[in-house]
Amino acid sequence: MSELLLSGVTAGYAGRPVLRGLSCGPIPHGRVTALVGPNAAGKSTLLRAIAGLVRAKGSIRFGDRELIGMSARERAHHLAFMPQALPQDTALSVIEALLGAWRALPDGASWGSEAALLDRVGKVLDRLGLGDLGMAQLQSLSGGQRQMVALAQAIIRDPPLLLLDEPTSALDLRRQLEVMGLLGELAREGRTVIVVLHDLALAARWADCLLVMDHGEAHGFGPSETVLTPGMLDDVYGVEARIEPCSQGRRTLLIDGVSRRAPPP
Numbered sequence: 001m002s003e004l005l006l007s008g009v010t011a012g013y014a015g016r017p018v019l020r021g022l023s024c025g026p027i028p029h030g031r032v033t034a035l036v037g038p039n040a041a042g043k044s045t046l047l048r049a050i051a052g053l054v055r056a057k058g059s060i061r062f063g064d065r066e067l068i069g070m071s072a073r074e075r076a077h078h079l080a081f082m083p084q085a086l087p088q089d090t091a092l093s094v095i096e097a098l099l100g101a102w103r104a105l106p107d108g109a110s111w112g113s114e115a116a117l118l119d120r121v122g123k124v125l126d127r128l129g130l131g132d133l134g135m136a137q138l139q140s141l142s143g144g145q146r147q148m149v150a151l152a153q154a155i156i157r158d159p160p161l162l163l164l165d166e167p168t169s170a171l172d173l174r175r176q177l178e179v180m181g182l183l184g185e186l187a188r189e190g191r192t193v194i195v196v197l198h199d200l201a202l203a204a205r206w207a208d209c210l211l212v213m214d215h216g217e218a219h220g221f222g223p224s225e226t227v228l229t230p231g232m233l234d235d236v237y238g239v240e241a242r243i244e245p246c247s248q249g250r251r252t253l254l255i256d257g258v259s260r261r262a263p264p265p
Ligand SMILES: Nc1ncnc2c1ncn2[C@@H]1O[C@H](COP(=O)(O)OP(=O)(O)OP(=O)(O)O)[C@@H](O)[C@H]1O
Pocket: 013, 018, 037, 038, 039, 040, 041, 042, 043, 044, 045, 046
């Protein structure tokens, strides 16, 4: 069980900085942390930097290990990254796509036997409610179904750190709730779960912590109750909103409109 600590993280593309010395944390294990913020704030770039897919400087510590500079092989044992892009329209079945995600591990780690691996694939599909789709071809699936397969690919290896980039964007209402509930379960089992969400109502209802990003920096981090405020929504998003109590002691968001002042640059 490990926390994630970001200190002075910088990263960008072709010399153009995106993350500008971002510090945050510790992001707790056993909890779901929602990474929120406006378009182009750097949310995906931060996940990619943690996953080692974008070169970063500074320090990204997971437990007692420094991720920056760690080999891809070693990093693959600590984390899984689910990108925004859905699985390709390739001529693969869902089961083959999951086996591929497992076999992509750099050192070919194994569950011991083909039978054990297939058993693991079956359990993950069942947990995601995809048990009936194992033999289906990826190219025959809907966008939401392919998004669920991408989530299955991320969790098949069962790493302690899950980095999920907008895993609910293509899902219907019920599936969104089911996936957020599942992420909560995965977190309570001891994992560190970080999920990019645009839907702040979903984040307010389901995430334990929020990391608000703006212009490549951490604008706020902490329990949802303290971070999600009308002031933050005005500052970061340029909208007027109210936060109201809703069922089960949770809060929800009521959007009144765009702020009267000029939108954030
Ligand atoms: N592969 C890339 N090459 C060059 N620039 C990139 C690349 N990916 C992202 N960027 C730039 O980095 C900045 C941050 O993008 P990023 O995707 O991290 O933002 P985001 O907060 O995830 O946005 P969104 O909510 O719109 O998905 C943007 O200005 C974007 O144009």
